[in-house]
Amino acid sequence: MVKNIRSLIILIVAIAILPLIFKSDSFHNVLVLLLIFATLGEAWNIITGFAGQTSFGHAAFFGIGAYASSVLFYRFNISPWIGMFVGAIFAAGVAAIISYPCFRLKDSYFAIATLAVAEIIKQLFVSWDFVEGATGISLPIVDDSLWHMQFNSSKLPYLYLALGLFAIVIFICNFIENSKIGFYLKAIRESHEVAESIGINTTNYKTYAMVISAALSAFAGTLYAQYILYIDPFMLFTLDMSIKIVLLTVLGGIGNIYGPIIGAAILIPLSETTRIVLGGTGSGIDLMIFGVLVILVACFQPKGIIGLVQKIVNNIKKQKVGEGKVETNS
Amino acid sequence: MKPILNIDNITMKFGSLVANENVSFTIHDNEIVSLIGPNGAGKTTLFNCITGFYKPFSGKVTYMDKDITGWTSYDVCKLGITRTFQIVKTLKEMTVEENIMTGAFLHTKKRIESQKIAEEVMELTDLTRKKNIKGGSLTIVDKKRVEIARALATRPKILMLDECMAGLNQTEIKDVMNLCLKLKDSGLSLLIVEHIMEAIMPISDNIVVLNAGKKIAEGPPEEIVDNDEVIKAYLGDKYHAKSKKH
Ligand SMILES: Nc1ncnc2c1ncn2[C@@H]1O[C@H](COP(=O)(O)OP(=O)(O)OP(=O)(O)O)[C@@H](O)[C@H]1O
Ligand SMILES: [Mg+2]
Numbered sequence: 001m002v003k004n005i006r007s008l009i010i011l012i013v014a015i016a017i018l019p020l021i022f023k024s025d026s027f028h029n030v031l032v033l034l035l036i037f038a039t040l041g042e043a044w045n046i047i048t049g050f051a052g053q054t055s056f057g058h059a060a061f062f063g064i065g066a067y068a069s070s071v072l073f074y075r076f077n078i079s080p081w082i083g084m085f086v087g088a089i090f091a092a093g094v095a096a097i098i099s100y101p102c103f104r105l106k107d108s109y110f111a112i113a114t115l116a117v118a119e120i121i122k123q124l125f126v127s128w129d130f131v132e133g134a135t136g137i138s139l140p141i142v143d144d145s146l147w148h149m150q151f152n153s154s155k156l157p158y159l160y161l162a163l164g165l166f167a168i169v170i171f172i173c174n175f176i177e178n179s180k181i182g183f184y185l186k187a188i189r190e191s192h193e194v195a196e197s198i199g200i201n202t203t204n205y206k207t208y209a210m211v212i213s214a215a216l217s218a219f220a221g222t223l224y225a226q227y228i229l230y231i232d233p234f235m236l237f238t239l240d241m242s243i244k245i246v247l248l249t250v251l252g253g254i255g256n257i258y259g260p261i262i263g264a265a266i267l268i269p270l271s272e273t274t275r276i277v278l279g280g281t282g283s284g285i286d287l288m289i290f291g292v293l294v295i296l297v298a299c300f301q302p303k304g305i306i307g308l309v310q311k312i313v314n315n316i317k318k319q320k321v322g323e324g325k326v327e328t329n330s
Numbered sequence: 331m332k333p334i335l336n337i338d339n340i341t342m343k344f345g346s347l348v349a350n351e352n353v354s355f356t357i358h359d360n361e362i363v364s365l366i367g368p369n370g371a372g373k374t375t376l377f378n379c380i381t382g383f384y385k386p387f388s389g390k391v392t393y394m395d396k397d398i399t400g401w402t403s404y405d406v407c408k409l410g411i412t413r414t415f416q417i418v419k420t421l422k423e424m425t426v427e428e429n430i431m432t433g434a435f436l437h438t439k440k441r442i443e444s445q446k447i448a449e450e451v452m453e454l455t456d457l458t459r460k461k462n463i464k465g466g467s468l469t470i471v472d473k474k475r476v477e478i479a480r481a482l483a484t485r486p487k488i489l490m491l492d493e494c495m496a497g498l499n500q501t502e503i504k505d506v507m508n509l510c511l512k513l514k515d516s517g518l519s520l521l522i523v524e525h526i527m528e529a530i531m532p533i534s535d536n537i538v539v540l541n542a543g544k545k546i547a548e549g550p551p552e553e554i555v556d557n558d559e560v561i562k563a564y565l566g567d568k569y570h571a572k573s574k575k576h
Contacts, residue, residue, distance in 0.1 A: 180435045180444070183424075187432045190421040190465075197381065197415070198484050199407035199436040255423075 004174055004257075011261070012167045019159055026272075028155040032227060034268040035162035036220050041249040041260025042169045043216035048246075049255035050182060051209040052189025053103070057114030058245045060121050061091040061214040063236035065221025067125065070137045070231055073148075075130075080149040084222040088215040094121075095214030096207060103206045115239075122237035136232025139225070149226040158227050165223055166261075169216050173257045176212070185209055189255075240287070247287070251294050253306030262305050266293070331358040334519060335380075335411070335488055340389035342372070342379050349375040351543040352389070355536075357488065362510060362520045364530045366554075367540035368563060373523045374416055376540070377492055380521075381413045382406045393488075408436065410487035414480075414494055416523070418473045422466030426457055429465050429476050433483030447483055455479040455509065470497055478509070489513060490521045495529050503529050531555065539563065 015035070019028055044058050068090055069083025098117055102110040126134045144151045151157040176182045184205050187195045195202050225231050235241075244267065252263030271286040278285060301308045335357040342350040349372040357363050365373050378384040380391055382403035391399045398406055412433075421429045427448055434447035452458045455475050460468070465476060474494050481489060491510075495503050503526065510520055510533050524530045530537070531551040539547040539554060541563040547554060554560055 179441060180439050183428065183432045183435055183444075186424060186428075187421055190423060191419045193383070193403075193415065194419045194421060194480070196383075196403035197407060197413055198433045198480060199404045199412075201402075201404050 004178070005171075008167075008170060008174060008257075011258075012163065012170075015163055015166075016160070019156060025155060028159055030269050030272050032155060032158050032162050033272070034264045035159070035166045036224050036227070037244065037248060037268055038261040038264035039162070039166045039169050039220040040217055040245045041252070041264060042166070042173050042257065043213045043220070044245050045249055045255065045257070045260060046173060046176060046185075046216075047206075047209045047213040049249065049259070050177065050189065051185040051206050053099075053206055053210070054108070054111040054246075055114040055210075055213075056111060056239070056242050056246065057117045058213075058217050059237055059239070059241035060114075060118040061095065061217035062221040062224070062241065062245075063118070063121065063125075063231075063233070064091040064094060065218025066225035066231050066236055067131060067137075067221075068218070069222040070139055070225045071131055074137050074139060079147050080222055080226050081147070084219055087218040087222055091214040091218035091221075092211045095210045099210040100203065100207045103203045103210075114242075118237045118239065118242060122233045125233040125237065134233065136230060136235075139229045141229070149223075150229070158223075162223055162227075165219055169219070170257055170261075172212075172216070177257065181205065181208065240284075244287070247290055247294050249304075251290070251297055251304055253304030256303070256306045258306050259304055266290075331361065333358050334394050335521075336390075336392040337376070337380065338390040338392065340376065340379055340391065341387045342375050342384060343387045348543050350379065350386070350540075353540065353543075353545050354389075355538045355545065355548055357519050357521055358535075360514060360517060360519060361535045362514055362522065362533055363536045363538060364522045364524060364534040365538050365540065366524065366527075366530065367546075370542075371540040372543040373540055374492055377413055377490055377521075377523065380406075381411060381490065407484055407486070410485075411490065412481040412484045412486035412488075413490035414477045414492055416492040418470070418477050420465035420468060420473045420476050422464065424465055425462050426465065426468070426472075426476055426479075427452065427461040430457075430479045430483045433480040436484045444483075447485075451479045451483045454512070455482070456505065471502055474498070478506075482513075486518065488519045488521060490523075492523045493525065494522075495524055495526050507533050527555075 019031060040058060040062060044055060048054050065084065065087035068087030069080040072078040072083040072086060073080055098113055099110060102113045125131055131137065141152065142148050142150055144153055184195065184200050187200060188202050188205060192202055248263030248267045249260045250263070251266060252261065253259030267286070267290050270289060274286040297304055301311070333356045337356070338354050340350050340353045341348065353376060365376065367373055375384065379386040382401050382405070385400045389399070390397060393409060393411065398409065421432065424432070430448040430451055431444045434444035438444050452461055455478060457472070457475055457479055460472060465473070468476065478491065478494055495506050498506065507529055510522070513520060522530065534551050537549065537551055537554045538545060539560050546559045546563060547557045
């Protein structure tokens with residue numbers, strides 16, 4: 001666990017240094033988005049990677065986070081920092097309400113329910129005047145300030161906020177993985193029956209995982225809204241968004257805390273490049289390329305790129321042990 | 331000896347198939363009870379009824395005066411009854427140690443403490459050397475050991491083993507027999523489902539025989555081996571008649 005923390009710190013410091021070396025605005029832009037999506041991947045990993053309950057609806061929680069802070073700021077001039085926590089609480093509540101009843105049923109209704117939830121919320125928000133319906137909310141521009149979470153002269157503050165959030169979330173994931181709840185979630189993933197036979201209330205633990213996952217996704221939503229300064233239901237509550245979160249984590253390595261950042265580091269630059277080259281939304285070319293990558297990974301290494309890396313490292317280690325160069329570390 | 335688990339007239343049906351029919355017996359404190367019977371007799375089904383995996387059609391399960399019929403499996407486990415599975419269910423992506431720690435977390439939130447419990451259990455079940463091997467890459471024998479160890483780590487009062495000796499060689503069976511006796515000495519009660527008579531007979535205090543869902547005999551091992559009904563159930567009527575002639 002200590003070893004883990006050390007590698008995580010190295011990773012975060014490395015990312016922190018990157019924008020100081022590469023100073024272009026477009027690079028900073030990609031890095032901000034990359035970190036936000038990596039954060040979402042980490043959050044999704046808790047319920048699907050650790051607990052094995054597939055969610056196809058994480059866009060819902062991301063969107064709730066974005067809307068909560070935006071509406072509060074737009075309507076009542078309340079700081080996005082407060083809105084961020086309000087969003088997390090709402091997202092957690094929605095997650096509990098949809099997942100608890102599904103988890104009580106033994107079959108996989110959960111995955112299906114998550115497919116519907118983002119769509120339902122989208123329809124709700126489209127026809128809700130208080131949140132400006134289909135028009136969406138353009139956040140009022142204010143002077144750069146941390147309290148208002150707005151920085152118009154540079155992308156760097158956003159970048160470090162996104163990195164800070166990513167760091168917090170990845171440390172939370174690392175903590176979960178190494179504590180009782182992480183063991184329980186993995187046991188549930190591996191065998192529902194074993195879990196119940198050794199005293200695990202599977203319904204409750206899956207719900208905890210979902211609630212934590214949703215709250216963390218909402219944090220990322222607030223940051224995204226503050227970064228883009230404009231939100232509407234069609235950009236947030238889409239299946240595209242949910243699937244992006246799923247695919248990037250699967251490509252990087254599902255159930256592994258390094259998976260989402262690796263996946264995001266491939267998908268987001270790809271998305272941004274195709275968007276710039278092809279204009280508009282890139283006509284989904286990015287997801288097509290990415291889909292092919294995911295299929296390749298799924299065929300050859302179900303644990304994603306990180307699984308591939310681990311395999312190679314293990315092979316090298318084995319060879320070295322064979323040559324008697326490395327002492328076994330116990 | 332004080333009775334701790336009472337199975338009272340349990341009936342379990344799957345559609346029209348009656349897998350258990352009015353089965354009753356009692357497990358006492360510090361006792362090894364074996365449940366035997368031919369394939370399909372309903373032994374695993376009874377395990378599932380006791381541990382909350384199935385809700386019995388009728389009848390009652392009482393643990394120390396508490397009616398636990400129809401309780402969820404995890405509540406039954408928290409109360410002190412843990413079972414293993416006939417078809418081993420090792421947590422494949424977790425190491426041996428992690429498999430066992432997962433069980434040990436029942437009574438502690440702390441990782442270090444669960445690690446300590448796991449260490450003791452691994453020592454007892456001879457798994458210490460294999461603690462870092464992933465569950466999925468173990469041999470069947472070791473998987474069975476992990477199955478027992480994980481259950482033990484929950485610190486049960488009653489341990490229920492479903493055919494944990496099948497497929498083991500002589501020495502390995504001896505190991506499990508010794509383990510059972512050791513556990514009994516340490517204060518546990520055991521309910522064992524097993525086909526291997528040479529293993530069951532020497533260690534059991536009491537044997538319950540099921541056939542086609544019904545209890546056909548109950549008693550200490552020496553009585554059971556001479557019981558006509560039991561021999562008939564195992565060998566079939568024809569064989570039984572032949573063996574009588576000699
Ligand atoms: N879930 C189920 N649905 C339908 N029938 C079942 C189910 N579980 C068991 N049965 C049937 O109930 C009967 C008893 O099965 P059970 O598994 O309890 O036998 P057993 O004594 O454990 O046998 P074995 O020694 O082979 O393990 C069998 O006829 C079996 O086919
Ligand atoms: Mg059976």
